Amino acid sequence: MAQTSLKPTANVILPPTTPLASASFLFRADGSASWQVGNAHLIASVSGPMEVSKRDEQPTVATLEVTVRPDIGVSSTREQFLQEQIRKAITPVVVLDLHPRTLIQIVVQIVEAGENKTHNRIALSAAINATYLALLDAGIPLRSTISACTIIYVSSPDSNTSQIAIINPDKRQLEKNSDRIASVHTIAYELKGGQIERVLLSESSGQFTQDQLFECYDLAAKVCAESNGVLREVVTKSVGKHNAWRE
Amino acid sequence: MARDLKPTLIENTFVLKALTENVRLDNRSFSQMRNLDISFSSTEYGAVDVHLGRTRVIVRISAEVTQPRSDRPYDGLFVISTEISPMAAPTFEAGRKSEEELVISRIIEKSIRQSQALDTESLCILAGEKCWLVRADVHFLDHDGGLLDAGCLAVSAALLHYRRPEISIVGSGDARQVVVHPPTEKVPVPLSVLHVPVCVTFSFFNMKLAQSSLTAATSTTAATTPAKENDEIDMDTDDTDETAVLVDASLQEELLRHGFMSVTSNINKEICQIYKAGQLAVEIETLLSCSEAATAVAEKVTKLIRRRLKEDEVARNVGNVLEEARAENDRLVADEGVIQDMNND
Amino acid sequence: MSASIVLPGDPIPLESLIDFSSSEAEPTIQLGPGTLHIPPSTVVPIRAGALMTSSSKSATTTTIYIDTPTGRYTPAIHDVVIGTVTSRFGDLEKAYYRISLPSCTSPQGILSASAFANAASRKTRPNLAPGTVIYARISATSLALGEPELECFDEKTGKEAGFGELKGGMVADISVGLARRLLLLSSSSSFQDTQKMSVVDILGQSLAFEIAVGRNGRIWINSDNCATTVAVIRAIQETEDLPYLEMQEHVAKILKQMRK
Numbered sequence: 001m002a003q004t005s006l007k008p009t010a011n012v013i014l015p016p017t018t019p020l021a022s023a024s025f026l027f028r029a030d031g032s033a034s035w036q037v038g039n040a041h042l043i044a045s046v047s048g049p050m051e052v053s054k055r056d057e058q059p060t061v062a063t064l065e066v067t068v069r070p071d072i073g074v075s076s077t078r079e080q081f082l083q084e085q086i087r088k089a090i091t092p093v094v095v096l097d098l099h100p101r102t103l104i105q106i107v108v109q110i111v112e113a114g115e116n117k118t119h120n121r122i123a124l125s126a127a128i129n130a131t132y133l134a135l136l137d138a139g140i141p142l143r144s145t146i147s148a149c150t151i152i153y154v155s156s157p158d159s160n161t162s163q164i165a166i167i168n169p170d171k172r173q174l175e176k177n178s179d180r181i182a183s184v185h186t187i188a189y190e191l192k193g194g195q196i197e198r199v200l201l202s203e204s205s206g207q208f209t210q211d212q213l214f215e216c217y218d219l220a221a222k223v224c225a226e227s228n229g230v231l232r233e234v235v236t237k238s239v240g241k242h243n244a245w246r247e
Numbered sequence: 248m249a250r251d252l253k254p255t256l257i258e259n260t261f262v263l264k265a266l267t268e269n270v271r272l273d274n275r276s277f278s279q280m281r282n283l284d285i286s287f288s289s290t291e292y293g294a295v296d297v298h299l300g301r302t303r304v305i306v307r308i309s310a311e312v313t314q315p316r317s318d319r320p321y322d323g324l325f326v327i328s329t330e331i332s333p334m335a336a337p338t339f340e341a342g343r344k345s346e347e348e349l350v351i352s353r354i355i356e357k358s359i360r361q362s363q364a365l366d367t368e369s370l371c372i373l374a375g376e377k378c379w380l381v382r383a384d385v386h387f388l389d390h391d392g393g394l395l396d397a398g399c400l401a402v403s404a405a406l407l408h409y410r411r412p413e414i415s416i417v418g419s420g421d422a423r424q425v426v427v428h429p430p431t432e433k434v435p436v437p438l439s440v441l442h443v444p445v446c447v448t449f450s451f452f453n454m455k456l457a458q459s460s461l462t463a464a465t466s467t468t469a470a471t472t473p474a475k476e477n478d479e480i481d482m483d484t485d486d487t488d489e490t491a492v493l494v495d496a497s498l499q500e501e502l503l504r505h506g507f508m509s510v511t512s513n514i515n516k517e518i519c520q521i522y523k524a525g526q527l528a529v530e531i532e533t534l535l536s537c538s539e540a541a542t543a544v545a546e547k548v549t550k551l552i553r554r555r556l557k558e559d560e561v562a563r564n565v566g567n568v569l570e571e572a573r574a575e576n577d578r579l580v581a582d583e584g585v586i587q588d589m590n591n592d
Numbered sequence: 593m594s595a596s597i598v599l600p601g602d603p604i605p606l607e608s609l610i611d612f613s614s615s616e617a618e619p620t621i622q623l624g625p626g627t628l629h630i631p632p633s634t635v636v637p638i639r640a641g642a643l644m645t646s647s648s649k650s651a652t653t654t655t656i657y658i659d660t661p662t663g664r665y666t667p668a669i670h671d672v673v674i675g676t677v678t679s680r681f682g683d684l685e686k687a688y689y690r691i692s693l694p695s696c697t698s699p700q701g702i703l704s705a706s707a708f709a710n711a712a713s714r715k716t717r718p719n720l721a722p723g724t725v726i727y728a729r730i731s732a733t734s735l736a737l738g739e740p741e742l743e744c745f746d747e748k749t750g751k752e753a754g755f756g757e758l759k760g761g762m763v764a765d766i767s768v769g770l771a772r773r774l775l776l777l778s779s780s781s782s783f784q785d786t787q788k789m790s791v792v793d794i795l796g797q798s799l800a801f802e803i804a805v806g807r808n809g810r811i812w813i814n815s816d817n818c819a820t821t822v823a824v825i826r827a828i829q830e831t832e833d834l835p836y837l838e839m840q841e842h843v844a845k846i847l848k849q850m851r852k
Contacts, residue, residue: 026389027301028336030664030695039290043388047337049664049697067341069332072309072384093600095628095638099666099697101738107334107341109386111305112291136600139663141628141638144601171290192601192636235640236597242661242769243642247835255676256723257812261762265818272822274849 006167006222015168019129019227021234023137029107031138033234035130038170040114040122044130046138049102056103061096063103068127070117071110078120082108082127089128089148089188089201095141104140106131115174122169124186124203125150133231137238145231146200147224148188151216153208154180165216167223183208187220191228196221254502262503266452266491273300273497278540280495281393285404285552287559292435293409297401300497301391306401307384308409308438312425315371315378323370323378325360327352328385329398335387351395354522355385358399358444358511362519365406369439372414377425379411381438392498395509399446404552407443408559410435443552444519445545446511449537450496450504451527455489490533494540508534510541514549518542595642598658604635609645610654624657625666639663661769665808666697667733667740672775674763674806675701675742677724689720691728691742695768695809700739703728707743709752718757725758725812727804758804761814764825768809770832775805791831794843795824823850 008014019037026032029045036042049062056063066087068079086108094104108127115122125148132146153163154177163182166173174181183206190197204213265272275281281300288294293308315322329352331339339345344352359365370379383402387394413433415426493500496507506527511519518538523529598604604627610619623629626639637643641660647653667673675691678700682688687705703726710716720726728742746753766774777790792803801815801824811828815821827846831839 024662026303026334027391028389029334031662043334045334045388047333050337051699067332069334069386070384071307071386073382074328098638100735102697105333105337107332109305109332109334109388111386112288112294136640137662139639139660141626142600143628143636143638145599190601193599193603197601232599235599239597239641239661241833243659244833244835245773245831245839253676253678253723255725255763256721257725257758257761258763259723260760261818261821265822268818270818270822272825274822274826 006226011162011164012219013164013166013173015170019126019168019230021129021133021230023133023234024238029134029138031134031136031140033130033133033137034111035126035133037126037129037168038114038122038173039112040126041111042123042126042130043109043111044127044134045107045109046104046131046134046140048104048138048140049099050105052101052103057101060100062094062099062101064091064094064096064106065103066106066108066131068108069110071113072117078117081120082124085124085186085201085203086127086131089146090131090135092200093132093143093146093190094135095143098141104135106134114171119174119184121152121174121184121186122150124148125168125188128188128201129227129231133234136231136235144190144192144197145228146188146190147228147231148186148201149220149223149227150184150186151220151223152177152184153182153206153212153216155182163212165219167219182206183212185213185216185220187217187224189221189224191224194225194228194232196225254499258499259503262500263452263454263456266493267454271493272499277492278494280544281497283400283548283551285400285555287404287408287555289559289562293405295401295405295408297397297404299393299397299495301389302393302397303387303389304394304397304401305386305388306398306405307386308405309382309384310379310409310411311382312372312377312414312427313380315375317375320375321371322367323372324380325365325367325370325383326380327355327360327383327402329355329387331387331390331394335390335394339390350522350524351398354395354446354509354511354520355399355402357520357522358446359383359402359406362442362444362511364403364440364442364444364519366439366441372425373416373423376423381409381411390498392496392501393448396446396448396495399444399511400548400552403443403445404555406438406440407552407556410437442513442515442517443545443549444511444513445541445548446509447494447537447541447544448496448507448509449540450493450500451506451508451529451533452491452493452503453489453505453527454491456505490527490529492533492537494544508537510538512538512542512545514546516542595644595659597641598637598643599640600638601636604637604643604656606635606656609643609656618652620653622653622655624655626658626660627656659769661767663768664695664697665693665768665771667693667701667730667808669730669733671730671807672727672805673701673730673742673808674725674727674758674804674810674812675703675808677703677720677722677726679722680705680720684714687717691726693740693808694765698733698738698740701728701730701742702739703742703744707731707741707745708756709745709750720757725763727755727758727806727812729755754804758812758814761802761812762821762825763810763812764829766809766811766829767832768807770828771805771807771809771811774811774828775807788836791828791839791843794840795827798847799824819850823847 023033031046034043066083068082128148152166186203188201284298286296297304331348385398413428508523628638637658639658639660641658644659646655675693677689678692679690689703691701728744730740731743732741744755804812813821813824827843
C-alpha cells in the first residue's frame with residue numbers, strides 16, 4: 001500500500017486540523033487519554049489488570065470490559081454498538097494471556113459527540129483512537145498500534161462528477177451535506193513501526209461500489225498513518241515528561 | 248475489583264494525629280478549598296468542565312420539547328442525572344448505584360432542583376400540551392473527594408451557560424404547532440436561572456476520639472482494635488472545640504471522617520439545603536459557623552462562575568455576531584455599564 | 593541516557609544494540625519487562641516507553657527492557673512490597689493472611705503466619721488485624737495460581753531485617769515508576785558519578801525520618817512529628833516529573849513552608 005502524505009484534491013477534503021490528543025491526565029484511572037477530531041471530543045480511561053468478578057473470570061486470558069457513556073441522556077443501542085465495535089477493534093492487539101483471570105476495564109466518555117445523536121459517524125473512530133492511547137498509557141501489553149479514521153462520501157452538487165470524500169468531518173460539514181451523504185466508512189488499521197499491517201475494523205453504511213471501498217481503504221491508510229504520528233508524538237512527550245528527572 | 252479503598256490503620260491514626268497538630272496532608276488550612284477551575288466548551292452551550300483539585304466533573308445540559316406532567320400542566324421538566332461510572336474510580340460499578348452515589352444524587356437534586364434554581368414555569372410552552380425537558384448530565388471523571396461539591400457547582404455553572412433553541416408557535420386552536428429553530432436560524436435563548444446554588448461539604452473529626460485512638464495506638468493492642476468499634480462509641484460531645492471541621496475534604500479525609508454536613512447556599516446568603524445524616528453529632532454553633540462559611544464560599548464561587556461566563560462570552564463573540572443578531576441590541580448597549588459594574592464587584 | 597522511545601510493535605534493532613561480532617562467546621539476550629519474543633528471532637516491545645539495555649550480569653548477557661513510566665506493578669520474585677492485611681484464614685496451626693497490594697496486577701497476596709522471622713512457635717507469631725500495613729518480600733509468583741506469596745523475613749539470614757508490620761508513620765501512594773526509581777537509586781551507585789542525589793537523600797540532609805518503599809507504588813514514612821512526615825510525602829510525590837534542579841528548588845520550598 002502506498003503511503004505518501006495526504007494532499008487535498010478535487011475529490012478529497014481534508015480536515016482543517018490534525019487530531020488533538022493527550023494522555024495521562026486522570027489520577028485515579030491507570031491510564032487515560034482524550035481524542036479530539038472534527039467536533040468530536042472523547043475521553044477514555046483504562047484500569048487494570050485488576051481483580052475480576054468470578055462471573056467474568058476467564059482461566060487463560062484477561063477479560064476486557066468496555067463501557068461507553070453518552071454525553072447526553074442514558075445509554076442506548078448507539079453506545080452498545082460503539083462498545084462492541086471498540087472491543088472488536090482492540091481485542092486482536094491486546095496481549096490478553098499475560099494477565100489471566102484479571103479485568104481490564106475501559107470506560108469511554110463522550111464529552112462532545114460532534115454529530116447528531118442518531119449517528120455514529122465520527123464517534124467510533126475517535127473512540128478507538130482514545131481507547132488505544134489510554135491502553136498504552138495504562139501500560140497494558142499490546143502487540144502493535146491502532147489508528148482509526150472516518151471518511152464520508154458525498155455526492156457532488158453537480159451530479160456529473162464523482163463523489164467527494166470528506167475525512168474526519170466536523171459538525172458543520174455533516175450538517176451541510178446531511179442529505180447528500182452517500183456512504184460512511186470507519187476504518188481501523190493495525191500499524192507496526194508506523195507501517196500499515198492490516199485492517200482491524202471496517203464499518204461501512206450507505207451505497208458504494210467495491211472499487212470505491214478499495215479507494216477508501218487506500219485513503220484511510222494515509223489518514224491513519226498520519227494520526228499514528230500524532231499518537232507517537234503524545235507518547236514521546238509523556239514518556240519524556242516521566243524521564244525529566246534524569247536531566 | 249480494586250476494593251482496597253478501606254484506609255489502613257496507620258492512615259487512620261496519622262490523619263487524626265496530624266489534625267491535632269493542625270496539619271492537613273496537602274498542606275491546606277482547615278477552611279481552605281482546593282484549587283477550583285471552571286471552563287466552558289467553546290463549541291457547545293451548557294458544557295462545563297470543573298476541576299476541584301484532582302477531582303474532575305463535566306456537565307452537559309440539553310433540552311427537548313415534550314409533554315408536561317398531567318398534574319402540573321404549567322411546569323416544564325428538569326432532570327439531573329448523576330450516574331458515577333468506573334472512570335471516576337474503579338470502585339464504582341457501571342450500572343449499579345452505590346450508597347455514596349445515592350447520597351450525591353439526592354443532595355444535588357435537593358440543592359438545585361428543589362431550591363427552584365431553574366424556573367420550571369418558564370419551561371412551559373403550551374399549558375398541558377408542550378413544555379421543555381431540560382436535562383443535566385453529570386459525568387464524574389476523576390474522584391479525589393468532593394464529588395458532591397464539584398458536581399453541584401458544575402450543574403449551576405452549566406445552567407447559566409446553556410442556551411436553548413428559540414421556538415415559535417404556528418397555527419391556532421388544535422392545529423397549533425411548536426417549531427424549534429436551529430441556532431443558525433434564530434439566536435438561542437438562556438434559561439431562566441433564579442439563583443446559583445453552591446454546595447459546600449464540611450467534614451467532622453472527633454478529636455476526643457482521635458486522642459483515645461492515639462493513646463490506644465501507642466499501646467500494643469492497637470492493631471486488635473478494629474475501626475468498627477470506633478463508630479459505635481457514643482459520639483456526642485459537649486465541647487465544640489473537640490470537633491475539627493475541614494472544608495473540601497480530599498478522598499482520604501472523606502474515607503476517615505467521623506461525620507459530614509453539606510450546606511447549599513447562594514450569593515444572597517440563602518440556605519437552600521442542609522444535609523446531615525447520622526454519624527457524629529454537631530453543636531448548634533458549629534452548624535451556624537458552617538452555614539456562614541458556606542455562604543462565603545458560595546459568594547466566591549459564584550463570582551468565579553460569572554467571571555468565566557463573561558470570558559466565554561467575549562471569546563465566542565468574535566466579530567460581534569451575537570450582538571448583531573440580538574433583538575434587544577440597543578437596550579443592551581445602554582445597559583452595558585450596569586452589567587460591567589455587576590461583574591466587577 | 594538518550595534512549596529511544598518505542599511503541600508496541602516497533603522493530604527493535606538488535607544488531608545495533610548488541611555487539612554480535614567482537615565477543616568470543618555467543619552473546620546472550622535476556623528479555624526484560626515490556627518485551628515479547630516472536631519466534632524465531634524477532635523481539636518486539638509490548639509497551640510504550642524508553643528502550644533500555646543493561647549488561648550487568650556478565651559482558652556477554654544483555655538485558656533488553658522497556659522502561660514504562662505508567663501502569664500497574666506486575667509481581668516478581670524478590671521484590672519488596674507494602675501491603676495491607678485484609679483478612680485471616682486457615683486454622684490455628686496453619687494460618688494465612690490475605691494481603692491487598694495496591695497498584696498491583698494481582699490485587700491480593702498471601703502471607704503465611706509462619707513466614708515471619710520468629711514464627712517457630714504459635715506464641716511468637718504475630719497477630720495481625722485487618723488494616724495492618726506490612727512490608728514484605730515476594731517469595732513466589734505463578735501465572736497459573738495468580739496470587740503471589742509473601743514472606744516477612746530475609747531469606748538469606750532468616751532475620752527480620754525490617755520486614756513485618758509497619759508501626760506508626762504514614763503510607764502514601766506514588767507511581768510504580770517512581771517506586772522503582774527510588775529503590776534503584778538507593779541500591780545502586782548509578783547516580784554517584786554525576787553528583788546527583790535522589791529526592792530522599794536531599795530530604796535526609798535536613799530532616800530525620802524513616803522510609804520504606806514498596807515496589808508496588810506505596811511508601812511508608814515515619815518521623816517525630818506529623819509536619820515532617822507530611823513534608824517528606826509531599827516532596828516525594830510532587831517532584832516525580834521535575835528535572836534535577838527544579839526538584840531541588842521544590843524540595844527547598846516545601847521545607848520552608850514546613851518550618852513556617
